[in-house]
Amino acid sequence: MTTKSVPLSCVGFRRVASESKHEDMTDVVVRPYRPGDHSAGRTLWVELAERRSGLYGTSPGADPGAGFEDYLTRLDLSGIWVAEHPGEGVIGLVGLVMHGTTGEVEPIVVAARHRGSGVGAKLLKHVSAEAKKRSLARLTIRPESRNVEALKSLHAAGFDLLSAVELSLDLHPTPSTVDNVDIDLFGLRFRS
Numbered sequence: 001m002t003t004k005s006v007p008l009s010c011v012g013f014r015r016v017a018s019e020s021k022h023e024d025m026t027d028v029v030v031r032p033y034r035p036g037d038h039s040a041g042r043t044l045w046v047e048l049a050e051r052r053s054g055l056y057g058t059s060p061g062a063d064p065g066a067g068f069e070d071y072l073t074r075l076d077l078s079g080i081w082v083a084e085h086p087g088e089g090v091i092g093l094v095g096l097v098m099h100g101t102t103g104e105v106e107p108i109v110v111a112a113r114h115r116g117s118g119v120g121a122k123l124l125k126h127v128s129a130e131a132k133k134r135s136l137a138r139l140t141i142r143p144e145s146r147n148v149e150a151l152k153s154l155h156a157a158g159f160d161l162l163s164a165v166e167l168s169l170d171l172h173p174t175p176s177t178v179d180n181v182d183i184d185l186f187g188l189r190f191r192s
Contacts, residue, residue, distance in 0.1 A: 025117045028091070030126040033080035040090035041082070042068045048109040055146040057178040071095070071107075078103065078134065081126055083110070083119045094123040096130055103131040105141040115149070124157045142166065145192040146181055 033041065042065040049064035071077070076098050083092030092110040096103050105127055110119045131139045141159055143150040165185070181192040 025085070025114070025119055025122070027086050028119055028122060029084050029086075030081050030094075030122055031084060033082050033093070037082050037090050041080075041093055044090070044093045044109045044111065045071070045107070047112060048107055051109075051112075051147075052144055055144050055178065058174075079127075079130055081123065081130070083123055085114075092119045092123050094127045096127050096134075098134075098136075101135075101137040103127075103134065103136045103139045105139060108141070120153055121157055124154075124159075128158075138163070140164075145183065146178075 045068035046060075046065045049060040049067060053060040053064075072080075074097065078096045078098045080093065080095045082090045083094075085091045091114045092108075094108045095106055097106045098104075105124070108120060108123055108127075110117075110123070128139055140163060141154060143154060167190070183190045183192050
């Protein structure tokens, strides 16, 4: 296991979609989630859980899709939208959670085979418009600190205001199977 040091300022501005080698996604439509999207939504949730756990070398659990069932019952959930491809069906999902006059994007996930193709940007643009319709003052998102691709994509989509930092105390440290990444912020070093 190695440690890499990454200054937070190195999380650069890059339009991921322009570097994509994927097919054109202009036919992808963002629409409200429907009950018939449940299976696809759950599959995307599993991809998200596996991606998050893979960043830290942990297990996503016995049934990583179960979190989707819990998510659908949240009282603060204001909306869910899906990205639908005419030939493949639902390939992305985004949700809007309300916290007073602030909205939180939770989750946003694009099927692995379509990441970097502009689908995520389309979903973010849609959820941002929905937040404005609801007269929200701010829209936030909390990507995993190790998910550099997500950070770059979110920055390119306009999420460039660092509004909060969430710190954790690992009460039961276990050896990681992935490289540690250190982040420098205001002259302080943090593990990721």
